[in-house]
Amino acid sequence: MKMKLFVTAIALALSGAAAAQETIKIGVVQPLTGPVAYDGNIYANTVKMLVEDMNAKGGVLGKKIELVIEDGACNPAQSVNAAEKLVVRDKVVALLGAFCSTSTAAMMEVARKHKVPHITGISTAAQLTEQNNPYFFRAVATTPMLGSAFGAELPKAVKAKRFAFLVINDDWGRSMVASYPKSIESAGGTVVGTEFFQSSELQFLSQITKIKSMNPDGIILAANTQHAAALSKQIREMGITAPLMGEGSWTSDSYLKLAGPAAEGVYGLVEYVYTIKNPINDAFVKMSRDKLKENPSKFAGAAHNAISIMVDAIRRAGSADPEKIRAALTQTDYNSLVGNIRFDAKGQAYGQNVYLAAIKNGVPEVVATAKIGKP
Amino acid sequence: MFDLVIFGQHLFNGLLIGCAYALIAIGLTMIFGVMNIANFAHGEFYMIGGFFAFYLVSLAKINYFLALPLAVALVVVLAVVIQQLVFKRLRDAPVMTTTLVTIGLSILLENLAHLLWGAQPQTVPNPFPTSPMSFAGIYTTPLYLFSMAMTAALIIVGHVLIQRTRMGKAMRATFQNKEAAALVGIRIDSIYLYAFGFGAALAAAAGAILGGFIPVEPTMGGVATLKAFVVVILGGMGSFVGAIVGGLLLGLAEGLGGGYFSSGWKDAIGFVAVILLLLFRPDGLFKRG
Numbered sequence: 001m002k003m004k005l006f007v008t009a010i011a012l013a014l015s016g017a018a019a020a021q022e023t024i025k026i027g028v029v030q031p032l033t034g035p036v037a038y039d040g041n042i043y044a045n046t047v048k049m050l051v052e053d054m055n056a057k058g059g060v061l062g063k064k065i066e067l068v069i070e071d072g073a074c075n076p077a078q079s080v081n082a083a084e085k086l087v088v089r090d091k092v093v094a095l096l097g098a099f100c101s102t103s104t105a106a107m108m109e110v111a112r113k114h115k116v117p118h119i120t121g122i123s124t125a126a127q128l129t130e131q132n133n134p135y136f137f138r139a140v141a142t143t144p145m146l147g148s149a150f151g152a153e154l155p156k157a158v159k160a161k162r163f164a165f166l167v168i169n170d171d172w173g174r175s176m177v178a179s180y181p182k183s184i185e186s187a188g189g190t191v192v193g194t195e196f197f198q199s200s201e202l203q204f205l206s207q208i209t210k211i212k213s214m215n216p217d218g219i220i221l222a223a224n225t226q227h228a229a230a231l232s233k234q235i236r237e238m239g240i241t242a243p244l245m246g247e248g249s250w251t252s253d254s255y256l257k258l259a260g261p262a263a264e265g266v267y268g269l270v271e272y273v274y275t276i277k278n279p280i281n282d283a284f285v286k287m288s289r290d291k292l293k294e295n296p297s298k299f300a301g302a303a304h305n306a307i308s309i310m311v312d313a314i315r316r317a318g319s320a321d322p323e324k325i326r327a328a329l330t331q332t333d334y335n336s337l338v339g340n341i342r343f344d345a346k347g348q349a350y351g352q353n354v355y356l357a358a359i360k361n362g363v364p365e366v367v368a369t370a371k372i373g374k375p
Numbered sequence: 376m377f378d379l380v381i382f383g384q385h386l387f388n389g390l391l392i393g394c395a396y397a398l399i400a401i402g403l404t405m406i407f408g409v410m411n412i413a414n415f416a417h418g419e420f421y422m423i424g425g426f427f428a429f430y431l432v433s434l435a436k437i438n439y440f441l442a443l444p445l446a447v448a449l450v451v452v453l454a455v456v457i458q459q460l461v462f463k464r465l466r467d468a469p470v471m472t473t474t475l476v477t478i479g480l481s482i483l484l485e486n487l488a489h490l491l492w493g494a495q496p497q498t499v500p501n502p503f504p505t506s507p508m509s510f511a512g513i514y515t516t517p518l519y520l521f522s523m524a525m526t527a528a529l530i531i532v533g534h535v536l537i538q539r540t541r542m543g544k545a546m547r548a549t550f551q552n553k554e555a556a557a558l559v560g561i562r563i564d565s566i567y568l569y570a571f572g573f574g575a576a577l578a579a580a581a582g583a584i585l586g587g588f589i590p591v592e593p594t595m596g597g598v599a600t601l602k603a604f605v606v607v608i609l610g611g612m613g614s615f616v617g618a619i620v621g622g623l624l625l626g627l628a629e630g631l632g633g634g635y636f637s638s639g640w641k642d643a644i645g646f647v648a649v650i651l652l653l654l655f656r657p658d659g660l661f662k663r664g
Contacts, residue, residue: 033486033489033494034594035594037489037494037593037594038493038494038495038496038592040494041493041494169639195638195639196637196638196639197638197641198641198642200597200598200642201598201641201642202589202590202595203392203588203589205384205388205391205392205630206385206388206389206629206630206631206632206633206634206638206641207633207638207641209381209384209385209388209634210381210633210634210638212381212384213378213381225495225496226496226590226592229496229498229590230588230589230590233505233588234588236505236507237505237507237514237515237516237519237588238384238507238514239507239509239514254495254496258496258497258498258590260505261505262505
C-alpha cells in the first residue's frame with residue numbers, strides 16, 4: 001500500500017513537471033528540398049532564430065514556443081501530408097507556410113478541416129484569400145495589389161515608356177501580366193510584349209532575343225534567386241541595356257552575389273528590403289547578420305511578419321486554444337517590420353509598405369515606397 | 376516582318392544549347408547502347424561536374440582551364456566507383472531492375488548534393504570578360520564562344536575515339552553483340568567500365584563548361600536527364616551520330632520555336648517532336664549501331 005502511494009506520488013510529481021515544461025507548438029511547412037529549397041531554408045532558419053530570441057525573452061504566455069518544421073518541397077501533396085502530421089501528431093496550435101501558392105492552397109484546407117489558424121507570409125496568388133476559409137490569413141500583398149501599387153509608379157520612376165514582360169510560367173507570373181499592364185497604361189506607358197519561361201529553365205536566350213526584337217525601354221520580370229541571376233546576366237550578355245524591374249529575389253544577398261555586375265541598376269519590386277530604416281528592422285538586420293551571417297532577404301522578412309503576427313495573436317488571445325488565436329488574428333493591428341498590418345474580412349493583410357529598390361554598388365537602396373491600400 | 380539579325384541570333388542560341396544537349400546525350404546513348412542501361416542518374420553527373428568545377432575554382436583557387444579537366448576527372452572517379460559497386464553486380468539484370476536502380480541513384484546523388492553543398496545556386500567563376508561582343512548584330516560573349524567551341528571539340532574527340540581507336544572498336548563490337556564480343560576476347564567488364572566512365576565524363580564536362588553561365592544547383596540534373604532522353608530517342612537509342620544530330624535539332628527547335636512561336640511552349644516542342652517521331656519512325660532518326 002505504501003509502495004503504491006509512493007509510486008502515485010512520483011507519477012503526480014512527474015506529470016506536474018511535464019505540465020511546467022509544456023510548450024506552445026507552432027508548425028511550419030516550407031520547401032527545404034526541391035526547386036525553391038534555398039529560399040525555403042532562409043525562411044525556416046529565420047523563424048528558428050526569431051523563436052529562439054522570443055524564448056530567451058520569456059516566450060509567450062509564460063511558456064516557451066516550440067517550432068516543428070516540416071519539408072513541403074513546394075509540392076501540394078507533400079505539403080498537405082506535412083500539415084496533417086503537424087496538426088494530428090505534433091498537436092500544433094498554429095500553422096505557418098507553405099511557400100508556393102499551389103502548396104499553400106492545399107495546406108489551407110488542412111487548417112480549415114482541423115480548425116487551426118494558418119498564416120502564409122509568401123504565397124501571393126490572389127485566389128487564396130477568396131476561399132471563404134476563416135482559418136487562413138495572408139501577411140503579404142497579392143501580385144494584383146503590388147501591380148496596382150507599383151504599376152502607376154514605374155514609368156516615372158525608371159523613366160521608361162515601352163515595357164516588356166519576361167516572367168515565370170506559373171500563377172505568379174501569369175497574375176503579374178494580368179494585373180500590371182492596366183496601371184502602367186494609366187500612367188502613360190505601353191506594354192510591347194510578354195514572354196514566359198519554365199521554372200526548370202536556366203537559359204533564356206530565345207525569350208531574350210525575342211524581347212530584344214521588340215525594343216522595350218524597360219523589362220519587368222518575375223523570378224526567384226537562381227532564375228533572377230541567370231536572367232540578368234543573360235539579358236546583359238545579349239546587349240540589352242534597358243532597365244530591369246523584378247518581383248521576387250532581386251534585392252537578396254544571394255542574388256547580388258550570383259549576378260555580380262549584372263545586378264547593378266536593377267530595380268526590385270519588393271515587400272521587404274533590408275535597407276529600410278526603422279527600429280524593428282534595425283534589430284532584425286543586426287540579429288540576422290550575427291546569427292545567420294547574411295542580410296535578411298524578402299523571405300526572411302516574410303518569416304518575420306508571419307511568426308511575429310502569430311505570436312502577437314497568441315499573446316492577445318491569452319490562450320493556446322486555436323479558436324481563440326483565430327479570433328485574435330482577425331483583430332490584428334500589428335506594427336511590423338514594414339509598417340502597420342491589419343487583416344480584412346477575407347484574411348488579406350493591408351496597410352503595410354512595399355518598396356521599389358534600386359541596386360547601387362551592390363546595395364539595394366529604396367527609391368520609392370508605396371502603401372498597400374485596403375482591398 | 377522577318378529580321379535576319381534576330382533569326383541569326385536565334386540560330387546561334389539554338390546551336391549553343393544544341394551542342395550542350397548533344398554532349399550530355401552522347402554519354403547517355405553510349406551507356407544505353409553498350410550496357411543496355413537507361414541511366415536516369417545521367418543528369419546528376421552533369422550537376423556534380425558543375426559543382427566540382429565551382430569548388431575547384433572558387434575554393435581551391437585552381438586555374439579555370441585546369442579546373443575543368445580536373446572536375447571531369449573527379450566525376451570519372453565517382454563513376455568508376457559507382458560502376459564497380461553497383462552496375463557491375465547488375466550486368467545480367469533485366470532492364471527494369473537497372474532502370475529502378477538508376478532512378479534511386481539519381482535521388483541519392485541529388486539529395487547528397489543538397490546535404491553537402493546546399494541549395495544555393497552557384498556559378499563557376501571564369502576568367503572571361505562579361506561584356507557582350509557583337510558580330511553583324513548577333514550578340515555573344517567570350518564565354519559562350521568558348522563553351523560552344525569546347526562542346527563541339529569534345530563531340531569530335533568522342534567521335535574519333537569511338538571510330539578510330541581499338542577501344543572504340545571494342546565498344547562498338549559490344550554494342551552489336553555482347554556474347555560475340557566476349558567470344559573474340561573482349562573483356563566486357565572493362566568495356567562497361569570505359570563506357571560508363573566516358574559517358575559520365577562527357578556529362579560532367581557539359582556541367583563544368585555551362586556552369587559559367589547556367590547556375591549550378593542540386594536539382595538541375597533532372598531536367599538535363601529529361602532533355603538527354605528526348606535527344607536520344609530523337610536520334611535513335613544507342614546511336615552516337617543520332618545523339619549529335621538529335622541534340623542540335625532539339626537546341627535549334629527550342630531556339631527557333633521559342634523565338635517564333637511562344638516561349639511558354641518552348642519545352643513542349645521537344646516532347647511533341649518525340650511523340651511524332653515515335654508515331655512515324657519508332658527507331659529514331661538513326662538506327663542503332
